[in-house]
Amino acid sequence: MTPREDSxxxxxxxxxxxNGQILLSVPSLEITRGxxxxxxxxxxxxxxxxxxxxxxxxxxxxxxxRFAGQTIHLHNPPLALRxxxxxxxxxxxxxxxxxxENVASGLKLRGVAKTVIHExxxxxxxxxxxAHLAGRQARTLSGGEAQRASLARAFVLEPDLLLLDExxxxxxxxxxxxxxETFHRLQRQTRVTTLFxxxxxxxxxxxxxxxxxxxxxxxxxxxxxxxxxxxxxNEAVASFVGVETILRGRVETQVAGFxxxxxxxxxxxxxxxxxxxxxxxxxxxxxxxxxxLAPTEEPxxxxxxxxxxxxxxxxxxxxVALKVHLDxxxxxxxxxxxxxxxxxxxxxxxxxxxTFKATAVHVIxxx
Amino acid sequence: MNLLLAGTxxxxxxxxxxxxxxxxxTLLSLRISTSATLVSLLxxxxxxxxxxxxxxxxxxxxxxxxxxxxxxxxVVVGLFVTIFLWRSGPLGVLHLLYTPTAMVLAQVxxxxxxVTGLTLAAIQQLNPKLRLQILALGASRVxxxxxxxxxxxxxxxxxxxxxxxxxxxxxxxxxMVGGNLLGYTRVLTTxxxxxxxxxxxxxxxxxxxxxxxxxxxVNAVLTYTQQRQRPL
Numbered sequence: 001m002t003p004r005e006d007s008x009x010x011x012x013x014x015x016x017x018x019n020g021q022i023l024l025s026v027p028s029l030e031i032t033r034g035x036x037x038x039x040x041x042x043x044x045x046x047x048x049x050x051x052x053x054x055x056x057x058x059x060x061x062x063x064x065x066r067f068a069g070q071t072i073h074l075h076n077p078p079l080a081l082r083x084x085x086x087x088x089x090x091x092x093x094x095x096x097x098x099x100x101e102n103v104a105s106g107l108k109l110r111g112v113a114k115t116v117i118h119e120x121x122x123x124x125x126x127x128x129x130x131a132h133l134a135g136r137q138a139r140t141l142s143g144g145e146a147q148r149a150s151l152a153r154a155f156v157l158e159p160d161l162l163l164l165d166e167x168x169x170x171x172x173x174x175x176x177x178x179x180x181e182t183f184h185r186l187q188r189q190t191r192v193t194t195l196f197x198x199x200x201x202x203x204x205x206x207x208x209x210x211x212x213x214x215x216x217x218x219x220x221x222x223x224x225x226x227x228x229x230x231x232x233x234n235e236a237v238a239s240f241v242g243v244e245t246i247l248r249g250r251v252e253t254q255v256a257g258f259x260x261x262x263x264x265x266x267x268x269x270x271x272x273x274x275x276x277x278x279x280x281x282x283x284x285x286x287x288x289x290x291x292x293l294a295p296t297e298e299p300x301x302x303x304x305x306x307x308x309x310x311x312x313x314x315x316x317x318x319x320v321a322l323k324v325h326l327d328x329x330x331x332x333x334x335x336x337x338x339x340x341x342x343x344x345x346x347x348x349x350x351x352x353x354x355t356f357k358a359t360a361v362h363v364i365x366x367x
Numbered sequence: 368m369n370l371l372l373a374g375t376x377x378x379x380x381x382x383x384x385x386x387x388x389x390x391x392x393t394l395l396s397l398r399i400s401t402s403a404t405l406v407s408l409l410x411x412x413x414x415x416x417x418x419x420x421x422x423x424x425x426x427x428x429x430x431x432x433x434x435x436x437x438x439x440x441x442v443v444v445g446l447f448v449t450i451f452l453w454r455s456g457p458l459g460v461l462h463l464l465y466t467p468t469a470m471v472l473a474q475v476x477x478x479x480x481x482v483t484g485l486t487l488a489a490i491q492q493l494n495p496k497l498r499l500q501i502l503a504l505g506a507s508r509v510x511x512x513x514x515x516x517x518x519x520x521x522x523x524x525x526x527x528x529x530x531x532x533x534x535x536x537x538x539x540x541x542x543m544v545g546g547n548l549l550g551y552t553r554v555l556t557t558x559x560x561x562x563x564x565x566x567x568x569x570x571x572x573x574x575x576x577x578x579x580x581x582x583x584x585v586n587a588v589l590t591y592t593q594q595r596q597r598p599l
Contacts, residue, residue, distance in 0.1 A: 052499070055503055057499050057502055057503060079505070079507055082502065082503070082505050083505035085503070085505075086503070086504075087499075087500070087503035089496060089499070089500060091494070091496060093494065093496055093497050093500040095514070095517075095518060096518055105504055105514075106504040106505055109504055109505050109506050109507075109510055110505055153504070157504075157505070163503075
């Protein structure tokens with residue numbers, strides 16, 4: 001693979017081992033200037049290991065790295081390279097000094113002139129909304145304020161690559177929302193190339209241009225955020241990005257890009273797929289794509305090709321919505337709003353009709 | 368009780384009247400122990416930092432030895448330094464026995480493990496992730512060590528106080544390698560023992576009070592430095 005013109009960072013054959021165990025194995029990964037790549041995956045997936053390796057904080061067992069067109073020896077990365085990066089961790093990790101001194105620390109290490117430091121620190125304290133805290137001792141800050149200082153300390157370096165390791169996951173929901181918004185805005189303004197690690201898929205959806213789903217030290221899928229969430233490449237990715245219904249079946253008929261798939265329990269689902277008859281497939285249906293109708297109602301939309309009488313197994317409160325587990329012969333999960341529960345008179349054990357479009361079913365051919 | 372009061376009064380009188388002998392003993396105590404503490408810092412801070420940051424084979428053993436060294440009995444140190452500096456000993460040619468230099472040497476052996484052990488603990492109590500963060504900020508190896516020491520400055524000042532406290536108050540080593548020679552190697556602790564032995568309790572008490580004042584003064588300065596910027 002030849003790196004693209006606008007490639008900032010490209011790794012090949014990256015491998016990290018510890019005590020004879022492979023912690024990370026990434027055959028190739030490329031990050032383009034200006035984009036936000038989000039690494040998501042469960043705990044222990046190797047996200048932080050990958051971030052630390054790319055930040056030159058952890059020496060890999062094998063692999064090559066090209067940064068801005070230069071080949072870097074990962075066994076002894078030059079200080080000059082580390083000084084083009086900035087990292088924000090989950091903990092703010094501030095020094096025991098004032099907020100302004102903390103924000104200035106990276107610039108001081110680079111020997112930047114005092115007047116320049118003062119100017120840039122002032123600007124970034126302002127942008128992060130903590131100018132009024134400049135003289136405060138860092139240890140007296142709240143969690144949110146401290147993380148703002150930590151973000152300012154990274155942004156002020158105007159790095160070529162900004163790496164963030166679950167920067168908001170230790171914060172309460174309100175603070176977290178405010179900080180995510182601030183970060184999102186500043187990233188859009190500066191267009192700083194960003195690698196963002198999180199286990200929160202909503203954060204990934206919101207911030208990522210591209211998303212890499214990781215598990216067991218490998219990148220399972222890396223593509224646009226849209227694609228990862230609507231077209232997961234396998235079951236593991238599907239379940240991690242929030243696909244609730246995953247079914248196995250085989251293509252029975254194929255007519256002009258519409259395949260009918262027979263699932264294990266015998267039902268036939270209409271799907272938009274041109275896979276040939278006989279192909280073994282996995283079907284993924286996101287809960288928000290499923291609509292529920294009263295059992296007496298006539299189906300209105302003709303494009304919703306799948307209609308199944310169903311029995312309600314469980315209704316679980318799910319944030320602002322409710323998650324309804326259905327039995328259509330096969331298990332199916334739907335999201336409904338609270339008002340529709342009342343209108344449709346949904347209750348556990350009751351009957352309902354579940355409908356979803358053929359295009360809402362994501363089909364993965366089994367290899 | 369009267370004895371104590373009389374001794375304390377005498378202490379202030381001796382100091383304020385500028386008694387040359389008492390002043391000389393006091394300043395010598397301060398000079399020897401301060402020098403020993405400074406040398407211990409030069410040895411102990413780098414060594415403690417190295418032990419805290421560098422994994423190597425036998426590290427646990429070295430740390431155990433340092434921790435043992437933190438409670439070295441001064442008498443034992445005095446004995447071994449005496450043997451080494453004895454005219455026929457390995458370092459006899461240096462003619463250092465019964466000199467202030469020998470006392471500094473013995474006190475360094477007492478204080479260095481204390482400073483090393485407490486420096487090690489001071490660095491180890493820092494969040495281990497702070498090292499990653501400092502490197503991620505673009506620090507060189509030297510800058511990393513400097514910033515870690517700066518972060519650990521409060522417990523490091525405690526190490527200085529403990530080191531100084533260990534040597535200003537010891538007597539065994541000073542007596543053995545210094546010899547309590549008037550005007551040359553006599554310090555506050557050795558003088559106190561001698562005066563007590565002679566039955567001069569009021570003078571002995573006066574010397575003890577001066578010693579306590581000295582220790583208080585030094586620690587007050589260090590504590591002030593330590594607590595200056597720390598709100599409750």
